[in-house]
Amino acid sequence: MAKDIWAFIELREGKPRKISLEAIGKGKELAAARGVKLGAVVIGAGSGAAAAEVAKYGPDVVYAAEDERLKDYSTEPYARVLGDLIKEHNPGVVLFGVSALAKDLAARLAARLGASLAGDVIALEGDGELVATRPVYAGKAQTKVGFKGEPVFLTIRPNVFPAAAAGDKQAEVVKVGPKFEDKDFRAQVKETIVPKKERVDVLEADIIVSGGRGMKGPENYGIIEKLADQLGAAVGASRAAVDAGWRPYSDQVGQTGKVVGPNLYVACGISGAIQHLVGMSSSKVIVAINKDPDAPIFKVCDYGIVGDLFEVVPAVTEEVKKRKGQ
Amino acid sequence: MRVAVLVKHVPDTETRIQVKPGDKKIIDEGVTYVVSPFDEFAMEEALLLRERLGDVQITAVTLGPQRATEALRTCLALGADDAILVSDPAFDGADAYVTAKALAAALKGGNFDLILAGKQAVDDDAAFVGAAVAEFLDVPVVNLVTKLEVDKAAGTATATRDLDGYSQVIEVKLPALFTAQKGLNNPRLPALMGIMKAKKKELKVLNAQALGLAPGEVGAAGAKVEVKEMFVPSKARRNKVLTGAPAETAPELVKLLAEEAKIL
Numbered sequence: 135m136a137k138d139i140w141a142f143i144e145l146r147e148g149k150p151r152k153i154s155l156e157a158i159g160k161g162k163e164l165a166a167a168r169g170v171k172l173g174a175v176v177i178g179a180g181s182g183a184a185a186a187e188v189a190k191y192g193p194d195v196v197y198a199a200e201d202e203r204l205k206d207y208s209t210e211p212y213a214r215v216l217g218d219l220i221k222e223h224n225p226g227v228v229l230f231g232v233s234a235l236a237k238d239l240a241a242r243l244a245a246r247l248g249a250s251l252a253g254d255v256i257a258l259e260g261d262g263e264l265v266a267t268r269p270v271y272a273g274k275a276q277t278k279v280g281f282k283g284e285p286v287f288l289t290i291r292p293n294v295f296p297a298a299a300a301g302d303k304q305a306e307v308v309k310v311g312p313k314f315e316d317k318d319f320r321a322q323v324k325e326t327i328v329p330k331k332e333r334v335d336v337l338e339a340d341i342i343v344s345g346g347r348g349m350k351g352p353e354n355y356g357i358i359e360k361l362a363d364q365l366g367a368a369v370g371a372s373r374a375a376v377d378a379g380w381r382p383y384s385d386q387v388g389q390t391g392k393v394v395g396p397n398l399y400v401a402c403g404i405s406g407a408i409q410h411l412v413g414m415s416s417s418k419v420i421v422a423i424n425k426d427p428d429a430p431i432f433k434v435c436d437y438g439i440v441g442d443l444f445e446v447v448p449a450v451t452e453e454v455k456k457r458k459g460q
Numbered sequence: 461m462r463v464a465v466l467v468k469h470v471p472d473t474e475t476r477i478q479v480k481p482g483d484k485k486i487i488d489e490g491v492t493y494v495v496s497p498f499d500e501f502a503m504e505e506a507l508l509l510r511e512r513l514g515d516v517q518i519t520a521v522t523l524g525p526q527r528a529t530e531a532l533r534t535c536l537a538l539g540a541d542d543a544i545l546v547s548d549p550a551f552d553g554a555d556a557y558v559t560a561k562a563l564a565a566a567l568k569g570g571n572f573d574l575i576l577a578g579k580q581a582v583d584d585d586a587a588f589v590g591a592a593v594a595e596f597l598d599v600p601v602v603n604l605v606t607k608l609e610v611d612k613a614a615g616t617a618t619a620t621r622d623l624d625g626y627s628q629v630i631e632v633k634l635p636a637l638f639t640a641q642k643g644l645n646n647p648r649l650p651a652l653m654g655i656m657k658a659k660k661k662e663l664k665v666l667n668a669q670a671l672g673l674a675p676g677e678v679g680a681a682g683a684k685v686e687v688k689e690m691f692v693p694s695k696a697r698r699n700k701v702l703t704g705a706p707a708e709t710a711p712e713l714v715k716l717l718a719e720e721a722k723i724l
């Protein structure tokens with residue numbers, strides 16, 4: 135008999151992240167195709183409240199592991215809880231939304247359970263044999279992979295699969311009491327540093343406006359932020375801008391930064407080096423603004439404007455404002 | 461102290477990747493191989509640890525074909541004391557799981573206080589091997605480290621790691637494994653003196669049998685993930701590039717985004 139599908143729910147400030155709702159969304163589809171149930175797992179101190187919230191998004195059951203020792207994310211205690219649940223209930227597939235935390239947890243636990251793992255999945259066929267498509271060589275190639283043995287762990291890329299929407303049905307919430315071993319606490323979180331950030335993270339955003347070396351200095355990012363505000367977008371940066379100290383590393387898009395796939399990516403003053411392209415080439419629509427008509431970014435964009443970004447970006451901002459006002 | 465650094469020999473990030481239709485791997489011809497960028501951060505951190513702590517013995521370890529020896533030579537030239545090449549035709553078709561099993565077997569008994577790896581190898585981008593090696597050796601792992609301090613006397617390390625959007629400061633008992641990410645340090649280049657010295661350093665080669673791995677555990681037989689197909693994705697872009705005064709191009713762009721791409 136086919137085994138159930140699970141979605142791991144990652145919490146941020148007590149709320150399920152958007153990528154986790156996408157895991158539920160894809161999980162529901164997969165469960166329906168296979169005629170099995172969808173379970174969701176919420177782990178953390180205070181996860182009881184989050185589980186009630188997750189229960190509205192359409193899983194058949196929600197497992198909630200609440201414990202003071204799970205207050206801060208730490209690899210081994212979380213792997214213990216999720217691992218014990220998996221051993222008890224035997225799901226066939228566990229879906230995680232791609233994030234630093236999910237990749238960390240999935241890797242450790244896959245090794246422990248001998249699970250098959252594929253990361254950064256961008257397409258998934260699941261009605262017959264499970265086949266996942268994932269990028270390799272920083273996205274320059276893709277592979278289709280099959281799996282030997284269950285469970286299969288999949289981390290799915292953000293903005294690829296539709297997020298589940300909340301409904302009226304409330305799934306059953308099952309509380310679980312974690313059992314730890316001493317060695318789960320060999321690593322201890324001493325401090326958590328949350329930088330002040332008023333804007334959405336590039337990994338969560340539907341639209342990203344990025345600025346590169348062409349911005350000339352940190353003081354000029356105001357014009358990028360204004361456009362981002364109009365679009366409800368996150369602000370990204372090229373490595374050149376990050377290395378120059380103009381923008382924080384958390385904004386960096388590319389091979390050594392974040393790999394993003396928003397609906398719209400606007401590259402301003404970015405030349406389009408391969409290491410940048412591999413971080414954003416799966417964006418649905420790419421816009422480039424650059425004064426050099428020969429910049430490589432124009433070869434991979436949907437729409438481009440050749441011109442001085444200091445004139446073009448404010449003009450585009452004005453036009454977006456006008457259109458939104460209509 | 462003993463430190464192991466896991467390095468993978470991967471195509472240079474500038475390399476154009478090509479796949480012959482029907483094949484499950486890239487065309488190897490004309491590809492330049494380098495130490496994977498995140499592993500350079502790991503290697504540099506080992507060197508910095510030695511500079512700070514004094515008595516640190518560094519072993520570079522790789523699993524790969526014969527050509528992967530070059531990655532080890534680079535590490536030896538940078539200052540590693542010795543190196544291990546895990547190599548065997550039997551590893552053909554291995555996935556990250558098998559790789560981690562074999563690397564863990566190679567490290568077992570080496571009494572390493574710290575194992576450093578990259579957060580991911582830029583060929584398979586699995587982001588798995590570091591954590592898996594730690595699991596197989598039953599030591600804790602701290603992934604995505606941007607700062608690392610070792611307290612030799614206490615037998616602990618304090619690492620800062622980045623979890624997109626926030627960071628954690630983690631204290632961990634040694635032995636432990638850490639995966640490096642950008643921001644940890646600025647890798648140096650090998651100096652000529654080092655390259656000369658590297659030639660005389662010990663480079664051990666281990667095959668599957670020497671590691672005590674059974675045929676069923678290595679290569680495609682031991683793999684959990686099977687590549688069925690590899691291809692270079694083609695993405696048709698509209699490629700409409702507008703030139704002219706911003707007063708004309710800006711409204712035109714916004715119109716296209718709204719009406720053609722239907723994105724606004």
Ligand SMILES: Cc1cc2nc3c(=O)[nH]c(=O)nc-3n(C[C@H](O)[C@H](O)[C@H](O)COP(=O)(O)OP(=O)(O)OC[C@H]3O[C@@H](n4cnc5c(N)ncnc54)[C@H](O)[C@@H]3O)c2cc1C
Pocket residue numbers: 345346347348349371372373374375386387388389390391392402403404405406407408409410413423424425426429441442443444473497
């Ligand atoms: C191992 C490795 C990993 C890397 N990882 C990354 C990564 O993760 N992310 C990343 O981005 N890069 C990465 N790089 C660096 C990459 O190769 C490029 O150096 C970098 O992307 C260049 O950034 P840029 O486009 O902002 O700067 P540049 O290449 O200098 O381009 C600036 C552009 O701005 C344009 N411009 C200047 N002034 C104006 C103006 N007034 N109006 C309009 N346009 C203007 C110029 O025409 C030019 O095209 C990596 C490199 C290596 C070797």
Ligand SMILES: Nc1ncnc2c1ncn2[C@@H]1O[C@H](COP(=O)(O)O)[C@@H](O)[C@H]1O
Pocket residue numbers: 466467468469496498499502521522523524556559563576577578579580581582584585586587588589590
């Ligand atoms: N074949 C290998 N030889 C040595 N180290 C490896 C190998 N494969 C992976 N690693 C290490 O594990 C890290 C993560 O690799 P991966 O899980 O393949 O993305 C790399 O950055 C290396 O430090």
